[in-house]
Amino acid sequence: MSLARFAALLADPTRAAFCTALLDGRAWTAGELARHAGVAPSTASEHLSRLIEGGLLAEERQGRHRYVRLADQTVATLIEDLTAFAERGAPAPRTLREATRLSAEARARTCYDHLAGRLGVAVADALLDRGLLADEAGLTVTEHGRAWLAEQAIELPPRAGRRGARPVVRSCLDWTERRTHVGGALGAALCRTALDRAWVERIGSGRALRVTPSGTRALHDLLGVRPEATAAR
Amino acid sequence: MSLARFAALLADPTRAAFCTALLDGRAWTAGELARHAGVAPSTASEHLSRLIEGGLLAEERQGRHRYVRLADQTVATLIEDLTAFAERGAPAPRTLREATRLSAEARARTCYDHLAGRLGVAVADALLDRGLLADEAGLTVTEHGRAWLAEQAIELPPRAGRRGARPVVRSCLDWTERRTHVGGALGAALCRTALDRAWVERIGSGRALRVTPSGTRALHDLLGVRPEATAAR
DNA sequence: ACGTCGTTTCGGCCCCGGCCGAACCGTTCC
DNA sequence: GGAACGGTTCGGCCGGGGCCGAAACGACGT
Numbered sequence: 345m346s347l348a349r350f351a352a353l354l355a356d357p358t359r360a361a362f363c364t365a366l367l368d369g370r371a372w373t374a375g376e377l378a379r380h381a382g383v384a385p386s387t388a389s390e391h392l393s394r395l396i397e398g399g400l401l402a403e404e405r406q407g408r409h410r411y412v413r414l415a416d417q418t419v420a421t422l423i424e425d426l427t428a429f430a431e432r433g434a435p436a437p438r439t440l441r442e443a444t445r446l447s448a449e450a451r452a453r454t455c456y457d458h459l460a461g462r463l464g465v466a467v468a469d470a471l472l473d474r475g476l477l478a479d480e481a482g483l484t485v486t487e488h489g490r491a492w493l494a495e496q497a498i499e500l501p502p503r504a505g506r507r508g509a510r511p512v513v514r515s516c517l518d519w520t521e522r523r524t525h526v527g528g529a530l531g532a533a534l535c536r537t538a539l540d541r542a543w544v545e546r547i548g549s550g551r552a553l554r555v556t557p558s559g560t561r562a563l564h565d566l567l568g569v570r571p572e573a574t575a576a577r
Numbered sequence: 578m579s580l581a582r583f584a585a586l587l588a589d590p591t592r593a594a595f596c597t598a599l600l601d602g603r604a605w606t607a608g609e610l611a612r613h614a615g616v617a618p619s620t621a622s623e624h625l626s627r628l629i630e631g632g633l634l635a636e637e638r639q640g641r642h643r644y645v646r647l648a649d650q651t652v653a654t655l656i657e658d659l660t661a662f663a664e665r666g667a668p669a670p671r672t673l674r675e676a677t678r679l680s681a682e683a684r685a686r687t688c689y690d691h692l693a694g695r696l697g698v699a700v701a702d703a704l705l706d707r708g709l710l711a712d713e714a715g716l717t718v719t720e721h722g723r724a725w726l727a728e729q730a731i732e733l734p735p736r737a738g739r740r741g742a743r744p745v746v747r748s749c750l751d752w753t754e755r756r757t758h759v760g761g762a763l764g765a766a767l768c769r770t771a772l773d774r775a776w777v778e779r780i781g782s783g784r785a786l787r788v789t790p791s792g793t794r795a796l797h798d799l800l801g802v803r804p805e806a807t808a809a810r
Numbered sequence: 811a812c813g814t815c816g817t818t819t820c821g822g823c824c825c826c827g828g829c830c831g832a833a834c835c836g837t838t839c840c
Numbered sequence: 841g842g843a844a845c846g847g848t849t850c851g852g853c854c855g856g857g858g859c860c861g862a863a864a865c866g867a868c869g870t
Contacts (some may be wrong), residue, residue: 347597347656350663351587356828360581375846384830389848391828399665408837409845422662423580429655430583432632589858608816617860622857641867642817685813 345398352399354426354533358383359391363400363423364416368551369457371404371411417527420456448552452544452574455516455551458531459538463555463574467534470516470567477526483513485530493530494535496566498537517546578631580786591616592624594793595654596633596647599619601784602690603709604637604644630652633665650760653689654749681785685777687747691764696788701748701758703800710759716746718763726763729799731770731776733762 361381377386380550390515392412400419404411410526414420418491430499439445441522448522454462459467476489485493491535493500514528538544545561546552555574563569587593599605605613611621625645628634631673633652637644647653668693670676685696692700704710709722718726733745747761759767771777774794779785785801788807796802 345663346590346593347660347663348590349590350659351584351593354584355581355588357579357581358828360584364580373846374848383828385847386831387829388851393848410847418662422658425655426583427580427660429651430578430580486644539624591858606816607818616815619819619861620859626818643817801860 350398353395354423356513358387359395362391362395364427365399366412366414367420367423367454367456368546370418371413372444374410374412374468377412382558414456416514417456417514424455426468442495445550445552448547448554449550451554452553453468453551454524455527458516458525458527458535459544459553460516460525461553463544463553464525465523466569466573467563467567471526472561472568474567478514483515483526485512487565493533496537498533500533586628586633589624589655591620592628595621595624595628596659598646599634599647600653600656600687600689601689601779602653604647605648606647606720607643610645618653647689647810650747650749657688669738671673676785678785679735680789681780685788686784687768687786688758688760691749691758691760691768692777692786693749694786695757696757696777697758698787699802699806700796700800701756703796703802704759707800710746716759718745726766729770735765 354363355392357465358381365377374388374392375385377392378385381388383391392401392403396403397414398413402415414423429446437446443476448499449463450460452461452493454460455464468477472479472487474488474492475486476492477483478486500565512528513530515524515528516527516531525531538559539546540563541559542556543562544553544555547554560574563574564571582685587596591614595610598610598613607621607625608618610625611618614621615626625634625636625643629636629645632648634645635648647656660697670679683693683694685694687693688697689695701710704722705712707721709718709725709727710716711719735801744759746759746763749760749764758764771792771799772779772794775789776795779790780787793804793807796807799805
């Protein structure tokens, strides 16, 4: 596919809205996306087919539902990068609602399937500070780190690290912080754990997260993440 | 600017052709681009205005000429990334001309203002092997490296490394090799030196480079780059 | 001063593609 | 079986935007 044809997939407001919504890493149904973007179901259906055809989205049919999600992490990164570029130098948001959403996402959000925003960066820093990760020609999990993960009962997928599977740790550049945070299978496992154990919870239907009181404590006790790092300003 | 409006800039075959051509890092005139893309000068003029308005291109007026180039390195990276994504899984080129061009670009090419392709990766590896660069939380020039650059009379711009100026070394992911090569002010200086001293020369009007015999010798003597790394296959 | 050349502006043409509603299909629930 | 529901297909409408040619503009060379 040519560059132009590919870019055209994201060049429509409705399709762009779909992709932005899907950045939360969850699978949405066709109807949810249609309502979210304010178009008729028939319109949404055609858009989804094109996005899937173009390799940006993956679908999963269940009964009468059509679930779609971003095809993989690289798509999520690409869309975040493009958005960051498009929005650079953008004027301050004009509505309070918008300002609140942006501020919440800057504080803590999901980036496809892992943690981003100040929370994501703080966790990455903590893992490096404690020697659980090392930064030598790319991030790697240390021996110490493996032991810690086992201790915390944070499980990586069985095939993690094998040839062909997704890398265990992948650094991912954060557009709000301009800092790297932890992606890859480890990033996904950490995010899943944080949601499962109610360290964080989703705010509304978007990508923004709130760190719960017990989460604040857990992150501090386990990783030394300072509460200020993720508190509302 | 919204994601959709931004993507729309690249979603037109003519504008995409302009950006791809400009990936060679040089400044082209409006007329050259028009002929290159096969459109009327008036059409090209409108496209250029939109790309500049959108921050993708920078212009410089000289007399009756309008020179344009990519706005900066981040734009070049963005376009290379998008192209790589769009072309993933693309079938083998259908024409001999196309196959030749791709193979030449994979061997050695410019990426905006520095060296890429197998040549770029080989040079980056050589700099690391010889301890002229170190990879510690990002690439940095070592003491040894500074001395070597001075010895070779390869000059960095006076403000290099100062706050606000472009970083001295920036690793840049190569889409053909899936390996990092050297960008930033150092990458630009190395590329300029290689062209000035006729270690490499441009093939035709594109981004592809040929390593000259004296270049092969110089790269081997100075950096230990093996001739096979950049010879035609 | 005059012609040439690179570029820009404008008017007008035309097609691509996004949108909807209506009809249809398959699943689920009663 | 029938009704409700999510999703899809199709036909038709409509606007945006890419294209060109004509005309104008400004720089340059003679």
